[in-house]
Structure formats: structure tokens, C-alpha cells
Amino acid sequence: MDNLQYMSGFGNEFVSEDPRCLGAVPKNQNSPQTCPYGLYAEQLSGSAFTCPRTSNKRSWLYRILPSAKHEPFKPYHHSFLTHDWDSVPPNPNQMRWAPFHIPSVQEIGKVDFVEGLHTLCGAGDPKVRTGLAVHVYTCNSGMGDKAFYSSDGNLLLVPQQGTLYITTEFGKMVVEPNEICVIQLGMRFSVNVDGMSRGYILEVFGASFELPDLGPIGANGLANPRDFLTPTACYEDRSCDYTIVSKYQGKLFCAKQDHSPFDVVGWHGNYTPYKYNLDRFMVINAVKFDHADPSIFTVLTAQSTRPGVAIADFVIFPPRWSVQEHTFRPPYYHRNCMSEFMGIIKGDYEAKKGSLPGGGTLHSMMTPHGPDAACFEAASREEMVPKVVAAGTQAFMFESSMSMAITNWGNETCRVVDDEYFQCWAPIQKHFDPQWDPSEQFEE
Template identity: 45%
Template structure:
């Protein structure tokens, strides 16, 4: 396919046009938009939100979004959102093997919710798996409930949005704004990965605090697409996520008909290899918060609706101390996935394409093998390489879905990995 170009900078005021002169400028904006286009505003915040939090983009398109048929319910057994669609489950640690690549379907068909909390329109998140074996064709998805953070694990994706196209490979992520139409086509089928449906405040870069001006994810490394519009005529199926349910309508034209746009509400891709890791050089294992790429804040400072955290290749340098994560019980709930390689606290069992859930105050930490190895390892600089794990961390308990507890490859004996940690207390 043709090499795609991008606009750099998270949250920047971008502008792009696929046809020269399609983008009006200031007082030069005519009574009618150039080239017979329609002007349409997509708002990601209230009109009167403070400037730093005000997100919107002007779209100049061939036909407006209102040209669409009536919606009807679209059943989908796998995509659940909100705590009410979860299942009661004991406070046990949960782990799943890789999502099977079997079946035929596109990105929408292949979505399955692992765990849910919150409520659409109020806040919370959904952790999902996806498997896509074919393109979406003339089908588009609009999530009116929340943002979609896509983490590919296997296979490259071509993501078409109203503002342009993104090519996203494993090791990179895509962030798609709430309310924006998009479609996901596998360039390498079958494709597999993870999705965080963020039902709360929009994702943003975390504050750096004592870290200072440099570190973690840099705004310049987030790439927005340039304007592109689909020229093929014909019907399009629009699938909309609204109120925790799916709806479908048919419209006579492509939703990807934006010829020019400007604003700061845009889809992004980000290469996690550009993340600036911060690590300890003295003692104790640092909190996972130092690996935060994006955060969705809540009404309580420091207690996020969702944090997106990665564990990329990095140097482990410390003095006389334990290097993997310590055993802990966290007020936050932690959903983890593995994109590639091996996770240092779980050398066996946690596989690429799999997942784990440690809910609020559920004890977890290194398995027996990892503890024994770390307790006796020579304390010298060590590089964790060829690995990428991530975490969706949320303030609310996550309720697993019926699919996660039934059809998904749930490991029934996960907790056995800690049973060999014997009492080694020797007083005196």
C-alpha cells in the first residue's frame, strides 16, 4: 500500500487537506465551504470547557453525518460494557491463555469483553480482546460511549478514520476518539490484540511531577493522520455503540468523506519503542505509575478512571534489593496483557495474546520460579529485552464477563503458581 504520512504531536492544533483549497482560513471562510463541501464540528468536550481541556475538530466533508438511515438493534454476544453486564465472581486472581485465532469475522465481529466496570455515559472502562480475519469492507464503527485504545498483538492493522488512515503494528497503539467513525482492516490476517474502551474522561498524557520536563511518553511521538477521503460510491453500514448496546443503520455514502479538517481532536498512533523509561538505581522496585503512557483522570486527583501502562524493554539497575515487582495488594484493579516476549514476574504461564486480572486488593506478585530466581540472582545491571507487556489500571473493580469465565481460555489453576512459596522464617 502507499506509504502514509502523519502529523506529529498529541493534542496539537492540526490542519490537513487532501485537496488544495479545501480548508477555509479565518476571514477567508466563505458563506459556503470551498468545493461544495459541508462544514461539520466534532466536539470532544463541552463548548465552554477550559481552553486546555477543550477538544474539537472542524470537518469539511462531501456529505454531512446526518445523511443516514434509521438505526435498529444489532445483537452482539461478545461486546459487553458497564458493570451491569458483568458476572459475579470471587476475588481470585484470573489468567487467560492466548485468545484463539479460529473463526471468520471482521474487527467488530471479533470483539469479546474480558471485564467491565462503570457505566456508559458515566465512567469506567471495558477490557476486550479482538480477532480479525477479514477487512470491514463498507462497514464503519462509531463508539458514542467512549474512546477506543487499540493494542495490536499479532498482525498489522490499517485503521481508516474520518480524518485519515493509520497503519499500526504490534508494538504500537492506536487511540480513536469517542464519536468518530473508523474501521479496522487486518493487513496480516488473522490479526489479534486488545482494546480498552474508555467510558470516562478522555485519555491524556500524565503530569510528570518530580520526573521533570523529560520522560515517559513525549507528545511529539504521537502521530495523527493527514486528510484522506474515500472516493468509491455505494452504501455503507454504520454500526454505533450507544448506551452499552450496538445499533446499525445504512447510509448512501462513505463516512470517510472528509476532504479537509483542523482541530485538536484527532486519532493517534504511538510507537511504544519511543517511551522514555524511568527506573530505580538504588533500592526497592518502583511503582508501575512510572510506566504510564496515558491517563484518564477521575474526580479524585491521582486516582485514575483508567491508566494505560506499559512494561517495555528496559535496564534493571539497583543495589541490594529485589528486582521484579514485590507482592502487593492494590486499591486499583489491574488488567494485563502481553504483546511479545516474557514478563519478568511470570516467566511461565503468561503468554503473548493472553491476559490476567487482579482486582482491587487481590494479592499478586512474582510466581515461585520468578521469586527464587530473583532472590539468588547476581545483582548487576540487567537488560530486559524483546518484551512488551501492558496494563489497564482502573479505580473501580472489574467484573469478568460470561465469555471470560466460560468460553475464553481461563486457566483454572492459575493460583497454584504461588502455592510453593513456603514459610522460610528462621528466627535467630
């Protein structure tokens, strides 16, 4: 279904034409006086016009009809999408959710991607262009003649169950579990599914996702630019009763139009949707001693105005070798000035039992967390031989410098909150021995 091209360099300029209309992209942005094939030129800007060249994001779309041709927007009722972070009293406790329920067609009828959106937690305000929201989607049918876009933020989609068949203004993408895609601010898209589907969405207000700097790692490692894919132009010229759904200031609005919004015959620019296969991530890890910070697993980051501080990082914990000597190998016990939402795409998380694919955990700012009791005891006594960690699994984390609040749906309505999560640390035993002989410590 999709026809993708390598981005070859994150943020580079691309030119794409539907092969049915070669030459659709003119040599200049909006000249000659009329575009080839009688198309309309339209610019989609993802940054201010005056941003430095290195951060200036825009694409020119050459389409059959301009996107301005639609009826006025009207409110679109949605019960579970919100940026009201004050409806539930703050809760600093460790939170865990069981797998989020996917309604079947027999249960409540057809639920598409938009209807299946639920906001779990977040912080900030899209009106002032700073902050983030964590959403969950659970759906059982395609969107049909309906398209969606966010005027609030950039969307990072993480499918957990079910393949997403995504049509965008730039072309088509097929995104499977263990892949991710980013659909940036203002880009219209429609999602089709082939059954019960579930996944996670990280929405970031006012910042773009980018690759983290590598520093001493050097030129290669983590997510390499060449492994990101962007669609090639693929237009449809179709008259129909189409609904455009806009997310604006945390609310949904809809407008009717008489044609498909996916009528872009050609485009060029550096502001595109893209996808990435998490199996392509080049893991960096400790090979002598100690446990490196989880920042070495960052795939994409959305930076704040403070150097080195992210509004949100997307981090994964893929299969990898563990080879450290004289080291407690699982993640260390931890209190963090960041908020950490974790989900599992497949398998289980090696440092804690009980977390399941399709669920999640939230460890809020400065709330302690770490390995459960069983993990600590086993890792403290295991033989220090090389072994594969997290084989057949894929866990991820949305980490943010903002203190995230839980929505009413996340706290009550979804009915999958694990009230016994704290019990995983209850069996931890005291091992303190004031008579311990320092000579028993391994020699450096």
C-alpha cells in the first residue's frame, strides 16, 4: 500500500511526484503563473518564516484543490480527548494500567481512530505552544471518508496491536507494531485498520521531534538518519462527502468538504511525515561495568528552550547483550526530575513483572521506582556472564521534564488502574550488615 523513500538525512529537502503526473513539481515554488496540470500551489509551514535555515520547516504541496475549500468548522463532540489537567487532584503515587480495552464491533459498534482517542496524562498548554499529552487509541474500524489533523502539536504514533494503514497528504504509510511514525503539526491523515487495534500517541506542543546529538558517540549510532522513511506522492481525485476533523486548543472541530483532502500530486520540502522501524536502532551499552543512563536509548527528542532539557524524549529498551562485570545489571533504583510514562509493545519488561503489552506505567517527578523485589534478588546473585537481555520484547518510555497530570479517564473511567502496583516493592528485604568485611569487595 505504501511507497516510501529513504529520507537519507533527517530534515533534508525532498522532491516527490506521483508517477502518473511527472513534472507536477515546478522548478520554482509557485511559478510559472499557473502550475503544471492545472494544480494549486500551497505551502505547509511547520516553523516561523524567519527561523534559521537549519530549523526552518516547510513543504510546498501541488494539489488538485486547495485545502481552504471547505465549509466552516463546527464543534465535534468527543468525551475522552482533553487538555484539562486540573479535573483530577494530583497523585504522586506510582501508577500502572492493565492493557487498555479495545471495544469490539459487537460490543459498541464501529470505533475509528478518532473516536478511539483517549488522553491519559500530560502537562502544559497548546495555546502557549509548550507541553505534551499522552494519548491511547483503541479502535476496530477505519476512518472512511474522514481525515484528522492536530493544530496543537506533533504526533508520534506507537502501534502496539494491529497494523495502521495511514493515508497522508504526502502519500501512504503502513506502520506495524515495533515501528513508529511521526505526523507533524497540521498534516492531514486518515487511518485504516484490519481489526482490533491499539497503541500510544505522544503529542508535543511547540517543539519538533529530532534526532538527539551523539556527542562522544561520534557520527553513527542510536537511530541513524538513513533509516527513516517518508511517503512518496500518491493522489486521489475523488468527489465525495468528506469530513475534516481538527484538534485545536485541546478540542475537536469538524468541517465538511466535497472532495478528498489527499489530492496532492507532487510536493517538495523538508516538512514531512515519516516512519521508523525500531529494529533498526543501533544500541549503545556499557561493556565493562556500571549501568548507563537510559538516555543512551533515545530514538527521538523534542527539546525545550533549556539546553539539554527535553519537553519529551522517546526512548526504547530493545533486545541487547548485557556484559558488565561486578555490576548490578538491571536499572538502578531511581528518583528523577523527569516524568516517565512507560509502555510495552511486545514481551515484558525485564526489570519488573506484571506490566503487560498494551498497558502502561507512570512514575511522576521525584517518585521513587526501580526493579521489583524478585528482580533485585535474582540480579544480585546471578553469574556475571554475557547474556541477551529483553529477547523478544520491546518496551518504550515517553520521558518529560514536565510534571504530568492524569486525566479523569486515566484515573477512573478506563477501569484498568492497578491499585496494587506498589506491592511489587513490598517484599524488598533489608540486607544491611554493619559487620561486613570490606575485604570481600572485588578488587578494582
